[in-house]
Amino acid sequence: MRMPSVFKIRRRTRNGVRSFFRGQVLIGHYPSGLPKYRTFQAATKQDCWALITEFQKNLGDDLDPLKPQTCGQLFDLWLKTYCARELKPSTFDCYASHLRLYLGEFRNVRLDELDKHRIHSWLDAQFADGRRSDTSIRLTARVLKVALQFALEREFIRANPMPRTKRRQPDFEGTTLSASDAERFICCAQEDPYLGLICWLAIKTGMRSGELRALCASDLAFREGSNRCEIRIVKSSVHVRGRGEVTSHPKTKSSRRTLELCGDIARALAAYTADNPSGLLFAMKEGKPLSAARLSQMFGLFLKNHDLPRIRFHDLRHSYASLALASGTSILEVSRSLGHAKPSITLDIYGHFIPTKAARLFVAQKESA
Numbered sequence: 001m002r003m004p005s006v007f008k009i010r011r012r013t014r015n016g017v018r019s020f021f022r023g024q025v026l027i028g029h030y031p032s033g034l035p036k037y038r039t040f041q042a043a044t045k046q047d048c049w050a051l052i053t054e055f056q057k058n059l060g061d062d063l064d065p066l067k068p069q070t071c072g073q074l075f076d077l078w079l080k081t082y083c084a085r086e087l088k089p090s091t092f093d094c095y096a097s098h099l100r101l102y103l104g105e106f107r108n109v110r111l112d113e114l115d116k117h118r119i120h121s122w123l124d125a126q127f128a129d130g131r132r133s134d135t136s137i138r139l140t141a142r143v144l145k146v147a148l149q150f151a152l153e154r155e156f157i158r159a160n161p162m163p164r165t166k167r168r169q170p171d172f173e174g175t176t177l178s179a180s181d182a183e184r185f186i187c188c189a190q191e192d193p194y195l196g197l198i199c200w201l202a203i204k205t206g207m208r209s210g211e212l213r214a215l216c217a218s219d220l221a222f223r224e225g226s227n228r229c230e231i232r233i234v235k236s237s238v239h240v241r242g243r244g245e246v247t248s249h250p251k252t253k254s255s256r257r258t259l260e261l262c263g264d265i266a267r268a269l270a271a272y273t274a275d276n277p278s279g280l281l282f283a284m285k286e287g288k289p290l291s292a293a294r295l296s297q298m299f300g301l302f303l304k305n306h307d308l309p310r311i312r313f314h315d316l317r318h319s320y321a322s323l324a325l326a327s328g329t330s331i332l333e334v335s336r337s338l339g340h341a342k343p344s345i346t347l348d349i350y351g352h353f354i355p356t357k358a359a360r361l362f363v364a365q366k367e368s369a
Helices: 045-057 071-086 089-101 116-129 134-153 179-189 195-205 209-213 264-275 292-305 315-326 331-338 343-353 357-368
Strands: 007-014 018-029 035-042 220-223 228-233 236-240 244-248 257-262
Touching: 007 045, 018 045, 035 045, 071 089, 071 134, 089 134, 089 236, 089 244, 116 134, 179 195, 179 315, 195 209, 195 257, 195 264, 195 292, 195 315, 209 236, 209 292, 220 264, 228 264, 236 292, 257 264, 257 331, 315 331, 315 343, 331 343
Parallel strands: none
Antiparallel strands: 007 018, 018 035, 220 228, 228 257, 236 244
């Protein structure tokens, strides 16, 4: 006898006087994925339960052909119905990659056999392996949790077996330039009107790679001649498997922001914009958008040719945050410049760069000497 995966009995009142009991049994799912119920009504809870019990005896094995039986079927349905409709292309590609690369061992596991002990064992093995960072493993765990939450909402399962993991302060996994290295880096960047300007903007503003690659001349507004410049960040470039570079919305609502530049970098940007008055500012020679992979390759050669410390392009963003906080800039101002959703995110990641009161006093005394 096959038992229904979900059933419930609730007390109901008719016209505010007479009460009865209504029972619902999940018998299947519509092609859209929404649940399909069979409803029973009786005067007492015992009678309602008896109707459900009788119904259970007549259930066949092919009750719900549309209900996913394995995790693999659930992952495919989740990607097809929810992710493709609700997520940004870059987020969809990220989730699909994690399902394909790291959650393959769950594909043949039946949903009714998946429990928190099995997931705990998988998590422990991932952390012990050592080949992936903690951040990457936690992202994979989040993808699994969201997929199982989708199954719970569609009533494919009765409870989400994903165990709760303790939230901890994220470790800083980047590399930052020192003040002296940053000054030398900027001097080298000023010699290159294309890649150097991109790097200069990254270390002076903390802009993400995708935000820089999607920057257009129309996003800039110059004031006081060319001494001041406002940059409106309203889009970002992301790489999507099979589609190449795609222009999308910024990472979060807070990522839509306006940054202000002044001095040499504003004048350099004005001179460069005069030669590129329309379209993408940093497009490749053939007019195609600059990809993240190509930018990383060019950046590596730039560091090698100028004998600079080997860092990732994203580490320029980390360097901006660390240098700004070390110089006394408020955490709120740095958070707004970075486009973080909350100042607490900036504090969690970069809080150790904030100088203590004793350190600030030592620097002040040294400068006054």
